[in-house]
Amino acid sequence: MTADLTATSRSRRKPKGEGHERRAEILAAAERIFVDHGYEGATIRKIADEVGLSSTALYMHFADKxxxxxxxxxxxxxxxxxxxxxxxxxxxxxxxxxxxxxxxxxxxxxxxxxxxxxxxxxxxxxxxxxxxxxxxxxxxxxxxxxxxxxxxxxxxxxxxxxxxxxxxxxxxxxxxxxxxxxxxxxxxxxxxxxxxxxxxxxxxxxxxxx
Incomplete structure (x- = not known):
């Protein structure tokens, strides 16, 4: 199943124990942002905000966009x-x-x-x-x-x-x-x-x- 099929609503910040869901949420958010803003216009900050993470927390899942x-x-x-x-x-x-x-x-x-x-x-x-x-x-x-x-x-x-x-x-x-x-x-x-x-x-x- 690709990231398009995950929840599309903006997530609230979750406890650390629920972090196993974050990777799929990040990919789903990034798909939307890449499409809406283009690769150059998409930033880690925008993607992190969409998921409800800090940029630092997002870097725990992916090194860069x-x-x-x-x-x-x-x-x-x-x-x-x-x-x-x-x-x-x-x-x-x-x-x-x-x-x-x-x-x-x-x-x-x-x-x-x-x-x-x-x-x-x-x-x-x-x-x-x-x-x-x-x-x-x-x-x-x-x-x-x-x-x-x-x-x-x-x-x-x-x-x-x-x-x-x-x-x-x-x-x-x-x-x-x-x-x-x-x-x-x-x-x-x-x-x-x-x-x-x-x-x-x-x-x-x-x-x-x-």
Whole structure:
């Protein structure tokens, strides 16, 4: 479970005995502050105030805000990798696994918009303090697990084009719908499930052989 799913209300100061809850609260608060103020505008003081801690107490959990962002990235990619592994473990054809992975990725983005923004919609400059390495390594693993399923579908003769390009095109389509709907909530979108289904079926119809 990512920090987006923890309580979003500002915490009161807690006794030391309840400190085991603080790390998750710090990550949830940091997600909101990073999104609202940008990485440069987010300070340890702001994050600590949101959680109800002193800056000194926050440093007991994280060395700096770069480490906080790195942990958010790690948790996000871990959750997405676990979703892919769950799909792979279930009996299904490669094409059906592609569809399920795409759906899991899109659903995750909508369920965890702050984490998604930070991992996939943050400028590289703001990821430089350690988070970029996590994004590159774990994000690479995530894409490769999807690409392998596309390659399996290609081996069965279902893919029209080159498998890696097909995997990237599908990922780009999934990212597009999540990022646009998160960034432009005021647009007159059709019902979300209808739009997601239309996108997925259209992409698969165009990129796969019937």
């Amino acid at each position: 770069g480490e906080i962002l790195q942990e958010i990235c790690k948790q996000t990619f871990t959750a997405l990798l676990e979703a892919n592994r769950s799909v792979i473990a279930e009996p299904a054809s490669p094409v059906e696994r592609m569809r399920r992975m795409m759906r899991a990725y899109i659903d995750f983005g909508f369920d965890n918009p702050n984490a998604y923004r930070l991992v996939y919609m943050t400028r590289p400059l703001e990821l430089r303090e350690g988070a970029q390495d996590a994004a590159r390594e774990m994000g690479g693993d995530l894409f490769r697990s999807f690409q392998q399923v596309v390659e399996a579908a290609a081996a069965e003769g279902h893919v029209r084009g080159e498998p890696r390009a097909t995997a990237q095109a599908l990922w780009a389509g999934g990212h597009g719908i999540v990022s646009l709907m998160i960034a432009k909530p005021y647009f007159d979108w059709v019902e979300r499930e209808v739009l997601v289904d239309t996108l997925l079926e259209g992409l698969l119809a165009g990129l796969l052989k019937s």
